[in-house]
Amino acid sequence: MTGASVAVPAHPQRIADLWFAHNEVLAMLGAADRIVVTVDRPANQPWLFRLNPQLSKARAVMPGTASAEALLADSVDLVFVSAGLTRAGSLREAGFPVLDMTFQDVGGLLRSVALTADVLNDSVARDRAASYKARLEADLEYFQKSLSSVSEDKKPRVLHVMSLSPLLVDGGETIIDQWIRYAGGRNAAGSLHGVKRPVTMEQIQVWDPDVIIIQGGVAVPNQGNAPAGWDALRAVREERVFANPVGVFPWDRYGSEFLLQLRWAGALLQPDLFGGYDLKGGMKVFYQTYFGRDVSDDEIGRMLAGQPPG
Structure with missing residues (x-):
């Protein structure tokens, strides 16, 4: 490399x-x-x-x-x-x-x-x-063509949170920034460069993202364990905080399940364009094609929920 x-x-x-x-x-x-x-x-x-x-x-x-x-x-x-x-x-x-x-x-x-x-x-x-x-x-070309007529102001501002304690987010010049943009969003932390960048809640409040995606495997905060100031964020008030799926590797990071991440994020950020994709069916094809393994409906559900195997 x-x-x-x-x-x-x-x-x-x-x-x-x-x-x-x-x-x-x-x-x-x-x-x-x-x-x-x-x-x-x-x-x-x-x-x-x-x-x-x-x-x-x-x-x-x-x-x-x-x-x-x-x-x-x-x-x-x-x-x-x-x-x-x-x-x-x-x-x-x-x-x-x-x-x-x-x-x-x-x-x-x-x-x-x-x-x-x-x-x-x-x-x-x-x-x-x-x-x-x-x-x-082929998928990258499809996403680019589908988004060619979507103006920037119609793309939600997305914050990808890698850790809540300490607060770490993923910025620009990363594969995370790329899937956010390919899926029809704007990286709220794009002014930062690199992964796992430390930030304050005050900075997140300034960005006030439309959507917050929590890295797979990290629990989405609730009223009992949310950082101070969390509830004031637009994405929290509008219930637009999502746990990222987890598979063989975290979908949202540096792995081959980038293919599935694009489809999941696209349906989330631009449902009118990408919401019709059968993600569960696509997952079955993906894991059979590239890992030679059949995954059950229960396994698919657990991956999508960011949960480990039962």
Whole structure:
């Protein structure tokens, strides 16, 4: 992803994936059973392990703690990292092929999927990557064309809240900002750049967003646990606060379920344009096509509610 050249095994079989988001990419491309070391855990990503039970055999490590000695003992032949979580220099010095998969936008997501498929070097990975690319590019074109006649003042101002305590929001130049805009909204925090930006309630009150989306897995505040000043916000008064769905990875962050996030957010922000889409049916097709798994109606309901598996 950085443009550096890395010599990799022709058919890697024992992978250490040390970036949370990239484990989903490997699973989507049919390689969950090749992951022998992971930073993910069932408690943090329960749907990842529900749909890919073979991942439970991998050794779990804390981010940034994987040592070269331990990876050698695990017979690892390929390592994926995010530079923000893992210092890869010592791993490279020990002879491991290390690929930094960090990306910030939807173009990076597509490059990550394509590069990973090339590295895995098998027909399942290449076919799924090609199918995913075609589907996502077609959807992006559809959303852009559908919104071409919608003026900016008809697009709701959306605040995406990553955490309530402390208050953290996602700003511009992020994949979160992109799905908000593709789905027909305006990022209320767009003047900030980057993810997980600290803000005050006073700043949120100045923005006074039309819609607030709470990151999947974070409980929507109620009268008993809401931050001071929360009830004064327009979105709260008008009951326009929503919990984001959660799947194999949080839909709203840096994962392949960006496809589903677009459809969910589009129906929420521009119901006249996108409200007719059968999201539940689309979810069944998505998880079967890209993860080879059938999901039940109950599982779909729990994902949409931001809840873990039953």
